[in-house]
Amino acid sequence: MKKKICKPVLAVGPFHPLQEEMEFFQLTVDGEIVTDIDVRISYNHRGMEGIAETLQFDQVPYLVSRICGICSASHPLAYVQAVEELSGMTAKVPERALYVRTIINEFERIHSHLLWFGLAGHFIGYDTVFMWAWKYREPVLDLLEMITGNRNNYGNVRVGGCREDIPDEIKPKILQELDKLEKKTEMLTKAVLDDPVLHVRLKGVGILKKEDAISYAVTGPTARGSGIGIDVRRDDPYAAYSMVDWKMIVQDEGDVFAKAVVRLLEVLEAVKIIRQAVKKLPAGPIATEVKEIPAGEGCGRAEAPRGETFHYVRSDGGNRPVRHKMRAPSFVNVPSFKASCIGQSIADVTITLAAVDPCYSCTERIAVVDGQKKIVHDYETLLRLSREKTTRLRKEMGADQMKLEDE
Amino acid sequence: MKLQELDDNLQAVKDKVISVEKTTDKRIYLTCESENALGICNFLYKDLGCRFVIATGIDSDNYFEILYHFAYDELGCVITVKSLIRDKDNPAVDSLANLLPAASWIEREVHDELGIEFKGHPDMRRLILADDWPDGVYPLRKERKK
Numbered sequence: 185m186k187k188k189i190c191k192p193v194l195a196v197g198p199f200h201p202l203q204e205e206m207e208f209f210q211l212t213v214d215g216e217i218v219t220d221i222d223v224r225i226s227y228n229h230r231g232m233e234g235i236a237e238t239l240q241f242d243q244v245p246y247l248v249s250r251i252c253g254i255c256s257a258s259h260p261l262a263y264v265q266a267v268e269e270l271s272g273m274t275a276k277v278p279e280r281a282l283y284v285r286t287i288i289n290e291f292e293r294i295h296s297h298l299l300w301f302g303l304a305g306h307f308i309g310y311d312t313v314f315m316w317a318w319k320y321r322e323p324v325l326d327l328l329e330m331i332t333g334n335r336n337n338y339g340n341v342r343v344g345g346c347r348e349d350i351p352d353e354i355k356p357k358i359l360q361e362l363d364k365l366e367k368k369t370e371m372l373t374k375a376v377l378d379d380p381v382l383h384v385r386l387k388g389v390g391i392l393k394k395e396d397a398i399s400y401a402v403t404g405p406t407a408r409g410s411g412i413g414i415d416v417r418r419d420d421p422y423a424a425y426s427m428v429d430w431k432m433i434v435q436d437e438g439d440v441f442a443k444a445v446v447r448l449l450e451v452l453e454a455v456k457i458i459r460q461a462v463k464k465l466p467a468g469p470i471a472t473e474v475k476e477i478p479a480g481e482g483c484g485r486a487e488a489p490r491g492e493t494f495h496y497v498r499s500d501g502g503n504r505p506v507r508h509k510m511r512a513p514s515f516v517n518v519p520s521f522k523a524s525c526i527g528q529s530i531a532d533v534t535i536t537l538a539a540v541d542p543c544y545s546c547t548e549r550i551a552v553v554d555g556q557k558k559i560v561h562d563y564e565t566l567l568r569l570s571r572e573k574t575t576r577l578r579k580e581m582g583a584d585q586m587k588l589e590d591e
Numbered sequence: 592m593k594l595q596e597l598d599d600n601l602q603a604v605k606d607k608v609i610s611v612e613k614t615t616d617k618r619i620y621l622t623c624e625s626e627n628a629l630g631i632c633n634f635l636y637k638d639l640g641c642r643f644v645i646a647t648g649i650d651s652d653n654y655f656e657i658l659y660h661f662a663y664d665e666l667g668c669v670i671t672v673k674s675l676i677r678d679k680d681n682p683a684v685d686s687l688a689n690l691l692p693a694a695s696w697i698e699r700e701v702h703d704e705l706g707i708e709f710k711g712h713p714d715m716r717r718l719i720l721a722d723d724w725p726d727g728v729y730p731l732r733k734e735r736k737k
Contacts, residue, residue, distance in 0.1 A: 226719040233704075234730060269615065401643045401693035414642070420617060420667030483618055483660065483669045496647050496660065509647035509658075516645075516693055 194218070194530065196537070207518065209537065216529045221521050236508035241267055241477050241499075246339050248495070248510060253336045254299065257292040258488035259495070259510065261285055264341045265422055266484030266497040271477050273344065281345035281470045283461045285423040287358075288331065288340055289486065290454040290461075294365070295324040296489035297447040297454075300541045301372070304444060307534050308385055309571030313372070320368045323361050330354055345471025350462075358462050366455045373448045381578045386441035389528070390536030393438055396523035404491020405450065406517045406540050409443035411436035416487040428460040440539040447541075477503070488513055490541050514540070531569040592665055600639060601670075604631050609675075619670045628659065628674035629685040635661045635670060636691055643693045644669070648701035650733045655682045655707055659694075676707065683708035704731040 196209035206227035212220040232251060236244050245260035252259065268274045298321040305313030325335040332338035332348050340347050350358075376382055392402070397410040407414055415432045417425040433449040435442035479501035486493045491513030498507040517540045525536050592600075594616060601611065601619070607627040612620040623631055635641040641661035649656040655676040662669055676682045686709035687694035698709045699718035706729040709715065717724075 226721075229719050229721075231730065269618070274615075398642070399692050401691070414662075414664045416667075419662075419664045420669075480614070481620075482614070483671070485662075485669070492644070492662075494644050494660065496645075496658065498649070507647065507649050509645065511645040515696065519692065519696055522692070 191219075194533075196533075209521070211525065211530075211533065213530060216531070218525050218528050218530065218533060221525050223518055223521060225518070233508055233510060236510075237505055240503045241343060241505065242474075244505065244508065245341055245343075249337050249339050251510065251512060254296050255292065255488040255490065255493065255512065256337045257285075257289050257340070258486040258493045259512070260339070260341045261289060261423070262484040262486040262493045262495040263497065263508070263510075264343050264484065265486065266482040266495045267343045267477060267499075268482070269484065270480040270482030270497060270499055271343075271474075272480075273472070273474070276344070276472050278345055278469050278472055279424075279466045280349070280468045282424040282427075283465050284331075284346045284348075284350055284470060285341060286425060286428070286461045287350065287458050287465075288328065288338060289423065290458045291324055291328050293454045293489045294451050295321045295328075296541075297451050298324070298369075300447060300489075300538075301444065304440075304535065304538055307538055307567065307570055308382075309574040310382075313375075316368075317372065320365060320372075323365065327354075327358055327361055330357070342471065343477075344474040345469070347471070349470045350465065355462050355465070359459065362455050362459055362462075366452065369448065369451045369455070373445075373452070376444065376448065379583075380581055381574060381583045383441065384577050384581065385574050386444065386535070387437070387439055389440045389532045390524045390539050391438045392520055392524040394436075396520065397438070400516065400520040400523060402491070402517050402520050402540075403513050404488070404517070405443050405446045406491060406513075406520065408432070408434045409446045409539075410438035414492075416485045416492050420485055422486060424461055424464075425457075427464070428457050430457045440535055443539045477501075490514060491517060517541075530566060531573045534566055534570045594666060594668075597639075597663065597666060597668065603638070604634050607631055617666070617668045619668060620673055621670065622673040622675065625657070625674045625676045625684045628657070628672055629687065629690070631672050632659055632661070632687055633690055635672070639663065641670060643687075643691050646687075646694065646697045646701060648705045648707060648731065650705060650731060652733075653677070653679075655679065655705060657684060657701065657707065659687070681708070682706065683710055685710050686712035688712050688714075703729075705729050706732065 191212050194211035194213050208224040210222040211218045232247060236247060239247060244263055248259040248263050249256040298317045302314040302317035329335045331350050332340045392410045394411050397407055397412055411434060413432060413434045418432055430453045433446045435446050477499050479499055481498040484495040493513060494511040496509040497505050500506045525533055528536055607623055607630055609622045621631060641663050644660040644662050647658040657674045659672040660669055674684060676684055684707060686698055688698055689711060696718055698712055699715060701707055702709060702715060703717055703720040
């Protein structure tokens with residue numbers, strides 16, 4: 185009988201206690217180099233598509249905002265837009281509601297990108313970046329709480345408009361916080377772009393080539409970091425995005441550095457969008473009365489921080505959807521690891537997996553297993569490998585620690 | 592490309608579709624029999640350069656439906672191919688996964704939910720159902736929902 189050859193497998197996952205998703209990556213390795221990757225998901229399958237069919241149309245937004253704590257504005261927005269489309273009332277949503285939706289969704293993008301940036305810094309040994317990015321994220325969550333009553337799971341959109349308005353009294357506060365945030369983000373962006381160690385550490389790492397990005401149909405910063413200029417906010421404008429001035433950020437390189445630059449510059453664009461939206465916020469009601477949802481079908485799309493969120497809703501004229509399909513951006517972004525991780529060294533895998541921002545759930549229980557299932561490397565070792573590479577590069581280059589200036 | 596040109600281009604597959612429906616300017620639904628779905632999707636992806644978004648599996652009364660949603664980003668359109676599988680006892684359809692790696696996961700998911708066979712799929716393992724879920728029980732089939 186032919187003896188089966190056991191290749192060493194690096195197991196990443198399946199559970200991360202800090203964040204809410206579970207994913208399990210099995211990396212086949214040859215020495216330090218990854219030669220194949222297999223992804224297993226659905227350790228936390230909650231059957232939401234089935235549950236949505238048991239709820240009434242007006243209850244579903246509260247369900248879908250709980251798909252993800254971070255994208256809890258874009259999922260309900262995509263759903264609500266699908267229902268508005270199927271009932272032919274897209275044009276009847278009051279303009280003020282469109283602006284409120286825009287403001288909340290852009291705040292969500294800012295806090296999500298800053299969260300990612302902090303984690304990415306942590307994984308390559310830039311803990312100051314981690315502390316500071318998360319510190320700047322706090323006031324954003326406070327503002328969201330002031331507007332919607334919650335730091336996450338805002339539950340602020342409903343079919344036909346919004347639930348909570350933005351009171352005029354807090355507009356100066358929002359503008360003031362945006363000014364502060366803009367300065368901090370500019371400082372962080374400059375620190376990253378000027379740091380020679382980061383250029384060496386992140387450039388050329390985890391490249392997702394443009395043709396792979398197309399065949400895996402990735403979206404969001406993962407696509408825009410690989411030179412694909414797609415953004416639902418521009419291509420199929422919803423909320424108030426066509427009424428404010430902003431630009432889409434695209435980088436061609438496809439590596440981790442490009443994705444970091446896309447996210448940082450998007451934070452600055454988001455600040456611009458919110459500032460305009462707050463200043464232009466029109467007077468009037470924030471919701472229109474909805475009586476019945478007719479039979480029909482509709483597709484709702486929203487650009488979440490990680491990419492396009494897509495919802496398909498079908499109604500038979502009753503008070504519940506007969507089918508509700510939800511697709512989060514990570515569903516198409518995560519399989520692209522097959523293209524971006526192969527050929528990478530183990531020290532680069534942590535940051536390559538993080539670059540897609542897959543609700544970074546995977547690495548707390550990370551272990552290298554050989555053919556006899558013996559654990560050789562654990563999570564701490566891999567984190568250490570990743571951070572040591574940064575330190576080694578810094579020494580080789582004779583570079584200083586990154587300088588960050590805060591008052 | 593303008594919307595009119597897109598409509599003209601879609602004429603290339605008109606002998607494969609049963610009906611073309613536009614619910615709004617930016618939402619196009621092409622209904623077809625399941626054996627023609629692969630050809631239409633191939634045309635949308637390879638010739639028109641559409642981006643695959645996701646597929647939705649539905650248990651309708653007389654047939655299964657698989658809705659392949661494609662995005663035509665230049666115009667912000669969503670083109671949905673509605674593939675009707677009339678054999679409810681042994682539902683099967685050609686897999687898109689060899690043409691489009693992006694379709695691999697969702698076909699595994701639809702297989703888990705509805706028990707539809709995807710012919711030629713390279714890796715038909717379970718995606719969302721647990722390993723100890725019983726064989727032949729499909730959570731989104733109508734008889735199960737009742």
